[in-house]
Amino acid sequence: MYIGTEQLTHTYMPGTPFATEALQDITFNLKQGCFALIIGPSGSGKSTLIQHLNGLLKPTAGQVFFAGQSTGSDKKALLNLRKKIGLVFQMPEEQFFSETVFDEIAFAPRNQGLGEKEVAKRVSDAFKKTGLKSAGLLKRHPFQLSAGQKRLVAIAAVLSLNPEVLILDEPTVALDLESKNNLFNLLAKLNRKEGLTVIVSTHHLDDVAALADTALVLNQGRLMLWGPLEEVFSRRELLHEMGLSLPAVTEIMHSLAESGFPVNTAVYTIQKAQQEIMAAKKRG
Amino acid sequence: MARSITMGQYIPGDSIIHQLNPRFKIITLIMVLALLFLLETLAALVVSLCAALALFALAGVSFNYLLRGLRPILYISIFALIIYFFFTPGGVVLFRIGFLTVESEGVEQGIFIIARLVALVLFSLLVTLTTTPLSLTHGMAYFFSPLQRLGFPAEEMAMIMAVALRFIPTLMEESQRLMRAQQARGADFETGSIVKRARNLVPLIVPLFVSAFRRADELATAMEARGFRIGAKRTRMQDDRIAFKDWTALAVILVLIVLVLTFNF
Numbered sequence: 001m002y003i004g005t006e007q008l009t010h011t012y013m014p015g016t017p018f019a020t021e022a023l024q025d026i027t028f029n030l031k032q033g034c035f036a037l038i039i040g041p042s043g044s045g046k047s048t049l050i051q052h053l054n055g056l057l058k059p060t061a062g063q064v065f066f067a068g069q070s071t072g073s074d075k076k077a078l079l080n081l082r083k084k085i086g087l088v089f090q091m092p093e094e095q096f097f098s099e100t101v102f103d104e105i106a107f108a109p110r111n112q113g114l115g116e117k118e119v120a121k122r123v124s125d126a127f128k129k130t131g132l133k134s135a136g137l138l139k140r141h142p143f144q145l146s147a148g149q150k151r152l153v154a155i156a157a158v159l160s161l162n163p164e165v166l167i168l169d170e171p172t173v174a175l176d177l178e179s180k181n182n183l184f185n186l187l188a189k190l191n192r193k194e195g196l197t198v199i200v201s202t203h204h205l206d207d208v209a210a211l212a213d214t215a216l217v218l219n220q221g222r223l224m225l226w227g228p229l230e231e232v233f234s235r236r237e238l239l240h241e242m243g244l245s246l247p248a249v250t251e252i253m254h255s256l257a258e259s260g261f262p263v264n265t266a267v268y269t270i271q272k273a274q275q276e277i278m279a280a281k282k283r284g
Numbered sequence: 285m286a287r288s289i290t291m292g293q294y295i296p297g298d299s300i301i302h303q304l305n306p307r308f309k310i311i312t313l314i315m316v317l318a319l320l321f322l323l324e325t326l327a328a329l330v331v332s333l334c335a336a337l338a339l340f341a342l343a344g345v346s347f348n349y350l351l352r353g354l355r356p357i358l359y360i361s362i363f364a365l366i367i368y369f370f371f372t373p374g375g376v377v378l379f380r381i382g383f384l385t386v387e388s389e390g391v392e393q394g395i396f397i398i399a400r401l402v403a404l405v406l407f408s409l410l411v412t413l414t415t416t417p418l419s420l421t422h423g424m425a426y427f428f429s430p431l432q433r434l435g436f437p438a439e440e441m442a443m444i445m446a447v448a449l450r451f452i453p454t455l456m457e458e459s460q461r462l463m464r465a466q467q468a469r470g471a472d473f474e475t476g477s478i479v480k481r482a483r484n485l486v487p488l489i490v491p492l493f494v495s496a497f498r499r500a501d502e503l504a505t506a507m508e509a510r511g512f513r514i515g516a517k518r519t520r521m522q523d524d525r526i527a528f529k530d531w532t533a534l535a536v537i538l539v540l541i542v543l544v545l546t547f548n549f
Contacts, residue, residue: 017296
């Protein structure tokens with residue numbers, strides 16, 4: 001078990017008329033180096049679950065594990081945990097407060113008490129990883145960037161922690177298609193080349209499904225199912241009941257299969273769908 | 285606590301006290317507060333305190349909120365008690381500590397002042413805990429509306445108040461979210477000297493301002509899009525006519541006031 005939870009329950013404002021059970025009895029674990037999706041309609045507890053994984057929220061009951069150990073509630077241990085598990089919040093560009101992109105990305109390493117030389121190295125490394133070009137960008141004001149650039153800078157501002165795990169909460173919200181593709185390329189690269197464990201929460205499965213190998217499905221604070229992506233996606237009816245749909249390509253393949261066309265339905269990209277349909281045609 | 289409750293915040297319920305007209309509640313509260321200032325005997329104050337507790341029970345508000353609401357006056361109460369106990373001369377000397385003496389007059393006055401303070405807070409809490417901020421604001425606007433003729437923008441003030449109240453929880457939630465987001469980047473809001481801690485707040489305050497301005501701008505556009513204009517006559521969704529139960533409640537309160545006054549001599 002690399003990262004996971006055991007019977008995790010979280011109640012907001014316990015003991016008041018406003019008490020709400022955000023998470024109930026969540027147990028799962030993920031392998032190092034995996035690419036996991038946390039799927040669920042809005043309000044299903046995705047953000048709450050994510051914030052437990054690096055100790056920002058504390059469980060009302062149950063435990064969170066990282067690298068085989070319970071994360072506990074010791075302040076220093078939690079600070080250390082947050083260096084290893086980077087968390088990119090929803091709309092992360094709303095956290096910007098610095099006057100230059102450089103300072104924004106440097107915030108995390110400076111908080112770790114590193115020297116300016118090491119900080120500069122971390123910043124340029126993180127900046128390069130995101131694929132953003134032109135070093136002149138580092139001197140600009142973060143508010144002058146385009147939406148897509150802002151999002152990438154916000155991710156760089158977490159990557160500068162040098163985390164082992166990168167968690168992103170709805171990272172594609174309010175992005176155009178091109179920025180989304182840039183983001184997916186970045187995530188694929190981080191996962192495959194840099195060996196980062198990546199966890200992405202989303203309610204929209206198009207595109208990102210092709211990158212992932214594991215999925216968790218949350219609904220109304222409960223973990224409905226989790227496991228290898230293909231297994232989870234094979235429970236199409238259950239997902240539909242929760243108002244979730246598979247990637248559009250996969251839905252088309254299911255429709256084809258239902259109407260008697262013998263295709264494999266575990267297909268998440270247009271290219272693969274094309275190949276699959278051609279192959280099925282040849283088979284007759 | 286992730287989402288905390290502000291002191292005196294409205295607690296939803298459907299008791300008779302929740303249903304009373306806000307204008308009525310404001311008027312009664314003013315009467316009761318005035319009464320509390322006029323009271324001269326401890327007995328009368330104790331009766332008022334009992335009345336307040338009975339009304340809380342009627343409103344079905346949990347005892348916890350009472351204690352939470354009283355917490356802010358804890359220190360001022362202790363401070364006042366010490367001052368009265370040691371520095372008010374008169375009556376019998378109860379005991380001495382060094383050159384300080386505690387005399388019966390001081391003890392009596394100290395307890396009297398605290399009882400009055402607690403009663404004032406309890407009655408005010410009773411109103412704010414059972415009335416939504418919005419209807420309180422409308423209630424206030426009603427009393428200020430005669431001033432509209434003199435050019436006082438009562439309607440607009442009510443709107444400003446309503447909007448401000450509406451956004452308090454939103455901004456609180458936003459600041460907590462931001463705090464966690466910056467903590468995820470290694471920010472520290474809990475340790476260090478005062479100067480350091482103040483400097484550490486920059487990553488919190490700048491984004492909060494940015495988002496508050498953005499929200500204000502969006503809200504203004506949305507209001508204009510729905511036809512809001514300064515100075516236009518507005519109607520309300522909720523009908524806040526005074527009902528029979530309001531008169532009944534007024535009668536009950538008057539009886540209570542007379543009862544309290546009989547203990548005042």
